[in-house]
Amino acid sequence: MRAVFQTLTTAGTVARLEWQLEWRQGHQLAAVGLFAVASVYVAFQASDQHTGAAAWTAMLWLVHLFSGFTAIGRLFDRERSNVRRYLQWTASPLGLILGKLFHAVLTTTALTAVVLGAFLLFLGWPQGIESPGKPGLLVLGAWLGGLSMTTTLVFVSAVASQVRSGSGALAAVLGLPLLLPQLILATRLTRGALADEPWTMLVEYPLFLGALGAGTATIACILFPYIWRA
Amino acid sequence: MKGGWNWFWKGGSILLLAYVIVRGFSTPLQPGLVSATPSQLTIAGQSVILTAVGQPFAETEDLPEAFEVVLRSGDQLIQTEVLEVSPHSVKISVNIPPSMPSRALDAYLFTPASGTLFLGNACFVEEAAKGDVPPAFIAGAPLPKAPELGFSFPYQPNIMESIRNLLWHVPMWFAMFFIMGLGFVASLAQLRTDSIQWDMRAEAAVKTGLVFGLLGLATGSLWARWTWGAWWVSDPQLNGALVTVLLYSGYLILRAAMGDDDRVGRLAAVYNVFAFVMLVILLMVLPRYTESLHPGKDGNPGFNSYDLDNSLRAVFYPAVIGWGALCYWMYTLRLRMNRCTHHLLSR
Known part of the structure; x- marks a missing residue:
């Protein structure tokens, strides 16, 4: 009981630390936001508001994917090395990864809001789609898809941070194939939500995305102590 | 005694595969109307x-x-x-x-x-x-006549002569699962003991498994061209297979990026455990719950009676054992190479 409490305290402290780091450094968060909005604007210019549902979905997830990489890909490289050493000696690995995961979930939620908001603002609803479709499911799909990508990215970023040279590029190389299943499910769900397909055909996709996210988060929590104390 | 056992299973795998190749290509296909x-x-x-x-x-x-x-x-x-x-x-x-x-x-x-x-x-x-x-x-129902087909493979619409690919494609994936499972166990043991012996086993298993994964993709692609009309289609099973092969390529890239860092064994083991869990999810769980062209999926685990009749079974089971044994043999060779390299480098 006490161990659980301690782990949660560590998680809370780490999440707060991450948040303060984000806030003080400032440019990290701004960089991600700028990247997202600029990419959406490029998509808008390229398509001139005549985007079909398929291209709309493809661009949405490309922007979401690379914004996610920018935001989460270097999650374990940000602290100065003395802070890192301090954490290594004092914090329990489980608490640390929980804190990082919590922070990543918050970041992804904000990122989803920015990306989806910018898409709807600039590109509007895709061409050739009559009704508003299922806007709730669209938002849920973007969020869950982002979350299940994020939990994988946290794990990959933890692994890549252990490699001394070029960990950023390595995170991208290892991360992209791991994110394919989530992206396949998420794009399918987004297209279904846009085209207003019946619930019975779509209900499995949010469930799969949620299960995949929870599953990868659990494996990351189990394996992280071995990475951290290596 | 141990030498005798080695001769038995290695020679046995070659004999089984020779039998599979000869039987698989010489057995006639039952006639079917097209x-x-x-x-x-x-x-x-x-x-x-x-x-x-x-x-x-x-x-x-x-x-x-x-x-x-x-x-x-x-x-x-x-x-x-x-x-x-x-x-x-x-x-x-x-x-x-x-x-x-x-x-x-x-x-x-x-x-x-x-x-x-x-x-x-x-x-x-x-x-x-x-x-x-x-x-x-109106015609009366004719009396069914007992066929005398002999040893022949069943005719399946669309699949036709390509049913012989069953003896290559499917056992290759089985062998890949088997050797990746071995690598998974080795990586778990590596995490427990932190011993380089287990790391060398895991690395040999992943490299061998990748060869069989690539062969499985190639034979599957040929089969898809014949039955579905395209070299590659978007299908949960195929996506899962491709992602799995990419994932294990990532394992090799990770090892290469680590260079001679002494934490490479532990980190690679962590990645391998993660990769195997993803393999199980991608190839065994997800395709069964989504619509798929691939046989044996779509809520229907493994093979069923319409896929395999007795003559096909008589070649298919030897193929599974033969490819599996060959795969394990390749793994032991790779492992011996890893041990020699380690021995030379640590002198």
């Missing part, structure tokens, strides 16, 4: 040619009277007369009735030696009225 010409019929008397593939269902000296063809519309049978028989086709004359339950006709060919051949939706009668077939056209 087309009816013309497939558009009118309400009149006309002749139709039914064509088959596979081993011949008739000898050249066979008499047409020994064969019987009926067309089925809904649940009613229409009689025909067999005019000519050749090893791979039969010419019939049929009087199409003015009314029938369904405009699409299935064809049944009853042969004395090869049993009953079936072709669904063989012909189509555009102008037929809906109703019962008039009694004058």
Whole structure:
């Protein structure tokens, strides 16, 4: 009981630390936001508001994917090395990864809001789609898809941070194939939500995305102590 | 004694695979109907040619009277007369009735030696009225004849001769699962003991498994071209297979990026455990819950009776054991290479 409490305290402290780091450094968060909005604007210019549902979905997830990489890909490289050493000696690995995961979930939620908001603002609803479709499911799909990508990215970023040279590029190389299943499910769900397909055909996709996210988060929590104390 | 056992299983795997290759390519395919010409019929008397593939269902000296063809519309049978028989086709004359339950006709060919051949939706009668077939056209149900097919592979529509790929594609994936599972166990042991011995086992297993994964992708792609008409389609099973191979390539990239860092064993083991869990999710869980073209999926675990008959089983099971043993053999060679390298480098 006490161990659980301690782990949660560590998680809370780490999440707060991450948040303060984000806030003080400032440019990290701004960089991600700028990247997202600029990419959406490029998509808008390229398509001139005549985007079909398929291209709309493809661009949405490309922007979401690379914004996610920018935001989460270097999650374990940000602290100065003395802070890192301090954490290594004092914090329990489980608490640390929980804190990082919590922070990543918050970041992804904000990122989803920015990306989806910018898409709807600039590109509007895709061409050739009559009704508003299922806007709730669209938002849920973007969020869950982002979350299940994020939990994988946290794990990959933890692994890549252990490699001394070029960990950023390595995170991208290892991360992209791991994110394919989530992206396949998420794009399918987004297209279904846009085209207003019946619930019975779509209900499995949010469930799969949620299960995949929870599953990868659990494996990351189990394996992280071995990475951290290596 | 140990040397004897090694000779037994290594020699055994070669013998089994030789048997599989010879048997797999020399066994004839049971005949199956593939087309009816013309497939558009009118309400009149006309002749139709039914064509088959596979081993011949008739000898050249066979008499047409020994064969019987009926067309089925809904649940009613229409009689025909067999005019000519050749090893791979039969010419019939049929009087199409003015009314029938369904405009699409299935064809049944009853042969004395090869049993009953079936072709669904063989012909189509555009102008037929809906109703019962008039009694004058109706055929009695022929007596089924016991076929004497001998040792032959079953005919499956669309798959046809490519059913022999079952002896390559499927066992290769089985071997890949098996050796990746071994690598998973080795990585778990590595995490417990932090010993380089287990790390070398895991690395050898992943490298061998990747070879079999790539072979599985190649044979699967050939099969897809034949049965589905494209080298690659978007399908949960295929996506999972590709992602799995990419994932394990990532394992090698991670090792290469670590260089001679002494934490490489532990980090690679962590990644390998993660990769194997993803393999199970991607290839064994996800495709079963989503719609898939791939056989044995779509809520239907593994193979079922229509895929495998006894003659196919007699070659398929040896193929599974043979490829699995060959895979394990390759793994032991790779492992020995890893040990030699380690020994030379640490001198």
